[in-house]
Amino acid sequence: MGGDFAPDVVVAGADLALVKYPDIRFLLFGDEEKLKPLMAQYPKVAEASEIIHTDKAVAMSDKPSEAVRRGRQTSMWMSVDAVRKGQAEAVVSAGNTGALMAMAKVQLKTMPGISRPAIAGIWPTNRGESIVLDLGANLEADEKQLVDFAILGESFARVELGLEHPTVGLLNIGEEELKGHDEIREAARILRENVPEMNFVGFVEGNDIGAGKVDVVVTDGFTGNVALKTAEGTARQFADYLRSALSRTFWGRLGAFIAQGAFKALKRKMDPRSANGGVFLGLNGLVVKSHGGTDAMGFASALDVAVDMAGSDFAARAHERLAALAFHEAERPVGEITPQETEEIQVAES
Amino acid sequence: MGGDFAPDVVVAGADLALVKYPDIRFLLFGDEEKLKPLMAQYPKVAEASEIIHTDKAVAMSDKPSEAVRRGRQTSMWMSVDAVRKGQAEAVVSAGNTGALMAMAKVQLKTMPGISRPAIAGIWPTNRGESIVLDLGANLEADEKQLVDFAILGESFARVELGLEHPTVGLLNIGEEELKGHDEIREAARILRENVPEMNFVGFVEGNDIGAGKVDVVVTDGFTGNVALKTAEGTARQFADYLRSALSRTFWGRLGAFIAQGAFKALKRKMDPRSANGGVFLGLNGLVVKSHGGTDAMGFASALDVAVDMAGSDFAARAHERLAALAFHEAERPVGEITPQETEEIQVAES
Numbered sequence: 001m002g003g004d005f006a007p008d009v010v011v012a013g014a015d016l017a018l019v020k021y022p023d024i025r026f027l028l029f030g031d032e033e034k035l036k037p038l039m040a041q042y043p044k045v046a047e048a049s050e051i052i053h054t055d056k057a058v059a060m061s062d063k064p065s066e067a068v069r070r071g072r073q074t075s076m077w078m079s080v081d082a083v084r085k086g087q088a089e090a091v092v093s094a095g096n097t098g099a100l101m102a103m104a105k106v107q108l109k110t111m112p113g114i115s116r117p118a119i120a121g122i123w124p125t126n127r128g129e130s131i132v133l134d135l136g137a138n139l140e141a142d143e144k145q146l147v148d149f150a151i152l153g154e155s156f157a158r159v160e161l162g163l164e165h166p167t168v169g170l171l172n173i174g175e176e177e178l179k180g181h182d183e184i185r186e187a188a189r190i191l192r193e194n195v196p197e198m199n200f201v202g203f204v205e206g207n208d209i210g211a212g213k214v215d216v217v218v219t220d221g222f223t224g225n226v227a228l229k230t231a232e233g234t235a236r237q238f239a240d241y242l243r244s245a246l247s248r249t250f251w252g253r254l255g256a257f258i259a260q261g262a263f264k265a266l267k268r269k270m271d272p273r274s275a276n277g278g279v280f281l282g283l284n285g286l287v288v289k290s291h292g293g294t295d296a297m298g299f300a301s302a303l304d305v306a307v308d309m310a311g312s313d314f315a316a317r318a319h320e321r322l323a324a325l326a327f328h329e330a331e332r333p334v335g336e337i338t339p340q341e342t343e344e345i346q347v348a349e350s
Numbered sequence: 351m352g353g354d355f356a357p358d359v360v361v362a363g364a365d366l367a368l369v370k371y372p373d374i375r376f377l378l379f380g381d382e383e384k385l386k387p388l389m390a391q392y393p394k395v396a397e398a399s400e401i402i403h404t405d406k407a408v409a410m411s412d413k414p415s416e417a418v419r420r421g422r423q424t425s426m427w428m429s430v431d432a433v434r435k436g437q438a439e440a441v442v443s444a445g446n447t448g449a450l451m452a453m454a455k456v457q458l459k460t461m462p463g464i465s466r467p468a469i470a471g472i473w474p475t476n477r478g479e480s481i482v483l484d485l486g487a488n489l490e491a492d493e494k495q496l497v498d499f500a501i502l503g504e505s506f507a508r509v510e511l512g513l514e515h516p517t518v519g520l521l522n523i524g525e526e527e528l529k530g531h532d533e534i535r536e537a538a539r540i541l542r543e544n545v546p547e548m549n550f551v552g553f554v555e556g557n558d559i560g561a562g563k564v565d566v567v568v569t570d571g572f573t574g575n576v577a578l579k580t581a582e583g584t585a586r587q588f589a590d591y592l593r594s595a596l597s598r599t600f601w602g603r604l605g606a607f608i609a610q611g612a613f614k615a616l617k618r619k620m621d622p623r624s625a626n627g628g629v630f631l632g633l634n635g636l637v638v639k640s641h642g643g644t645d646a647m648g649f650a651s652a653l654d655v656a657v658d659m660a661g662s663d664f665a666a667r668a669h670e671r672l673a674a675l676a677f678h679e680a681e682r683p684v685g686e687i688t689p690q691e692t693e694e695i696q697v698a699e700s
Contacts, residue, residue, distance in 0.1 A: 126587050136523055139531055173486055173575040181489055181572065206579025210587040219576075222531065225523040226573055227580040229556025234584040237476050237560040242592070245612040252612035259605020262595040 006030070006057075006094060011038040013290075013299025014045045020300075021307050024048060027088050029075035031055045054078060058099045067099035068106055076100060080107045083285040090286035090306040094299060097289055101137055101280060108285035111315065113322035116141075117282035118149045118221070119289065120156050121228065122305075125212030131157045131166075132209060134221040135228050135278055141220035146170065146187035147195070151321040152281040153216035154198055159312040160305065166215035169204035171223060187218075194325055279305055286310060356380070356444060361388040363640075363649025364395045370650075371657050374398060377438050379425035381405045404428060408449045417449035418456055426450060430457045433635040440636035440656040444649060447639055451487055451630060458635035461665065463672035466491075467632035468499045468571070469639065470506050471578065472655075475562030481507045481516075482559060484571040485578050485628055491570035496520065496537035497545070501671040502631040503566040504548055509662040510655065516565035519554035521573060537568075544675055629655055636660060 007030050014026055026049040028035055033055075039046035056073045071077050076095055082088040084107045093100050101117070110117055118134035133153050134141065141149065150168050157166035170188055172180040180203065191200040201214055206227060209217050219227070246252040256263065280287040286309050290302035357380050364376055376399040378385055383405075389396035406424045408417045421427050426445050432438040434457045443450050451467070460467055468484035483503045484491065491499065500518050507516035520538055522530040530553065541550040551564055556577060559567050569577070596602040606613065630637040636659050640652035 124587075126590055139523075171576060173489075173572055173579075206576045206581075207583030207586070209580060210583035222523055223573055223576050226521060226556040226569075226577055229523075230559060230577040230580045231556075231584040233557030233560035234581040235588060236557070237474075238585060238588040240476055245615045246609055248615070249611060252609045255605040255607070255609020255612065257605070258608060259596055259602045261599060262602035262605065265595045265598070 007034055007038060009294060009296050009299050010094065011035070011042050011045055012296030013294075013303060014049070015042045016296055016300035017303040017307070018044050018048060020304065024303070024307060026050070027052055027079065027082055029054060029079045029082075030057070052078060052082075058096050060096050062096055062099055064096075064098035064102035067096065068102045071099070071103070077103055077107075080104055080285075080287065083287070084108055089310040090288060092288045092290060092299070092302050092306050094290040094294055094302075097136075097278070100287065100289055104280055104283055104285070104287045108283040108287070110282050111284055111318065111322075113319070113325070114148050114152070114282040116145055116148070117280050118152060119278045120153055120281050121278050122160065123209060123217070123228075123231075125210055127212030129161060130209065130212055130215055130217060131160065132217045132219070132224060132228065133281065134219065134224050136221045136225035137280070138221040140222065141183070143183040143186035143190060146183060146218055146220070147190050147325070148282065148322070150187070150191055150198065150200065150216065150218045151195070151318055151325075153218055155314050155318040155321070156279065156281055156309075157215045158317060159308055159314050161215060163215055165199045167199045167201050167213075168216040168218065169201050169208065169214035171206070171209075171217055171219035171227070172203035173205065174203065190325075195321060197324075198321070279309065357384055357388060359644060359646050359649050360444065361385070361392050361395055362646030363644075363653060364399070365392045366646055366650035367653040367657070368394050368398060370654065374653070374657060376400070377402055377429070377432055379404060379429045379432075380407070402428060402432075408446050410446050412446055412449055414446075414448035414452035417446065418452045421449070421453070427453055427457075430454055430635075430637065433637070434458055439660040440638060442638045442640060442649070442652050442656050444640040444644055444652075447486075447628070450637065450639055454630055454633055454635070454637045458633040458637070460632050461634055461668065461672075463669070463675070464498050464502070464632040466495055466498070467630050468495075468502060469574075469628045470503055470631050471628050472510065473559060473567070473578075473581075475560055477562030479511060480559065480562055480565055480567060481510065482567045482569070482574060482578065483631065484569065484574050486571045486575035487630070488571040490572065491533070493533040493536035493540060496533060496568055496570070497540050497675070498632065498672070500537070500541055500548065500550070500566065500568045501545070501668055501675075503568055505664050505668040505671070506629065506631055506659075507565045508667060509658055509664050511565060513565055515549045517549045517551050517563075518566040518568065519551050519558065519564035521556070521559075521567055521569035521577070522553035523555065524553065540675075545671060547674075548671070629659065 017024060026045065028049050028051045032051055032053040035051050054073055054075050056075070058067045058071050058074045058076045076093060076099060079091045079093065080103045083091050105117065116138050119137045120131050120133035121135045123130045123132045131153050133149050154166055154168050157163055170184050172184050174180065188202060191198060204213050204217060208214065209227065210231065246256040278289040280289065286306060288302050288306045290299050367374060376395065378399050378401045382401055382403040385401050404423055404425050408421050408424045408426045426443060426449060429441045429443065430453045433441050455467065466488050469487045470481050470483035471485045473480045473482045481503050483499050504516055504518050507513055520534055522534050524530065538552060541548060554563050554567060558564065559577065560581065596606040628639040630639065636656060638652050638656045640649050
């Protein structure tokens with residue numbers, strides 16, 4: 001078990017998840033000595049869990065390639081392996097994102113027709129929630145990968161947002177057709193011409209994400225990661241301004257006291273924990289990454305996403321779309337991941 | 351004169367700017383028939399201005415390449431021409447960004463040693479203000495251009511933020527040296543090895559912009575534009591949440607009423623008008639782009655930036671840094687801009 005506050009947060013999160021989904025069963029990979037007292041503390045989790053002991057864990061600072069090469073006894077490797085073997089329907093981890101992605105790629109491989117997985121996140125918007133991907137699994141994306149991400153994102157939005165025909169947009173720096181990188185324009189053309197069933201609306205801009213203009217925002221991992229962190233930074237900045245503006249004067253403090261209910265509602269709404277869970281899409285198996293610094297509530301929302309996805313037709317729908325795409329060779333070569341490829345896995349801790 | 355509310359906003363902005371800088375003189379390029387009644391309304395502006403009549407203007411929807419080819423009688427072309435001829439020290443426009451950049455490149459050419467200009471913006475942060483560039487003049491930037499942008503941004507920060515040794519960071523998706531695109535890593539190496547006088551701190555991430563971790567954030571125009579618009583979208587989102595949370599209950603409305611002074615302070619702080627003015631850096635002449643949908647106060651802040659820059663040693667400092675860079679050939683070929691190049695000018699309206 002990984003993450004900044006594991007295993008406590010993981011077990012406490014599992015306890016919360018059991019309230020909503022009493023039928024979940026857990027395989028807990030980690031140090032039995034540390035888990036035992038927690039099982040005593042959370043008897044419902046103990047009852048729903050099997051502990052698979054290992055005292056090895058991937059550290060947050062481990063390089064992904066190293067973790068893959070030398071980490072076969074770690075809790076992370078073993079838990080991904082359980083998904084590969086069909087012993088578990090999903091793995092949820094708060095550990096090292098890069099190592100988790102590397103292990104997931106090596107063990108689960110990408111879905112037929114998909115060359116690279118993407119990390120999808122749930123982004124709170126003015127209209128509810130949207131899906132944004134890739135948030136950092138890849139530094140770059142060519143037109144085919146952007147098309148793949150659009151298909152994966154659409155399928156994810158159907159499950160996670162419960163929409164039959166989610167709208168999909170490509171992140172660009174202008175809405176006009178002539179703007180943007182070649183690969184983005186080309187991806188737009190392919191989606192329009194080859195995936196007519198998709199509700200593809202064209203280009204969207206940075207401000208359209210928070211406005212909830214589309215249900216699925218597609219971009220490369222570099223841009224997606226910068227956008228996500230810039231939004232987080234701006235939200236924190238706004239909250240700090242608000243706090244300091246209100247605390248500066250007597251009337252500000254009084255008003256804040258009187259309106260405290262409203263501020264609590266605002267805090268809940270902007271709370272990143274409620275949208276915690278980067279989902280690795282495009283693999284033959286389900287991997288959900290919880291924020292490293294999360295608490296039990298945050299970990300429970302990541303478990304929520306895993307449960308939603310595990311019971312869904314996500315893969316079937318994505319396969320259907322991919323099969324219809326003329327440019328996809330029947331099966332792209334996937335094969336074993338090379339050490340060089342794991343070196344390339346540049347996942348940013350979000 | 352361009353912009354959504356020209357010429358009224360331009361003249362009203364000039365009137366505000368004269369309060370702070372009574373010695374500015376204006377060349378007003380535009381339709382005399384429209385300007386005359388405004389001159390009667392703003393006698394101080396009338397006294398400080400010379401009107402150069404033209405009834406042609408670049409429309410917001412004009413393509414940059416078309417504007418350059420066919421727009422030689424427009425107010426925009428004529429005003430940039432005045433800077434080229436030394437009749438004006440700076441041009442400030444709220445018009446079509448792409449056309450303004452294309453005309454500026456064609457007429458003013460890039461500074462010796464600089465291959466492409468960048469758009470720099472002033473970003474409000476938790477620590478004050480930072481400079482972010484490029485905000486959309488170029489879709490991509492190679493390592494040399496990123497280094498150029500760092501030098502231009504540093505020099506701009508000295509003038510605009512009044513800092514002798516501003517800190518400079520490259521926007522990336524992780525702080526570790528091994529992460530990010532090759533060109534970003536290479537730019538970091540060049541800055542470290544070849545520009546040791548610069549206070550270069552390495553990589554920064556999206557959330558570091560709003561936190562004010564560095565004074566100058568350097569990135570390519572695509573990423574910069576997405577980051578800027580994502581931040582704007584998030585700020586608007588937060589403001590909407592706050593408004594709706596406070597208006598939903600009686601106590602929220604009462605608290606908001608009592609703390610209204612604090613909310614006004616917050617609004618001022620988050621007001622994009624106070625940081626209005628994208629500055630085109632790297633040209634032989636000063637061009638300031640005001641937001642198209644701005645009001646008089648916004649246009650006045652763009653004029654502020656122009657005045658600050660006009661009286662500064664910005665170009666001298668940038669030249670000094672550029673001259674010290676071993677990899678810069680004495681003078682890069684600049685020459686006439688080709689139609690194809692103007693076609694490439696992909697400036698997003700921000």
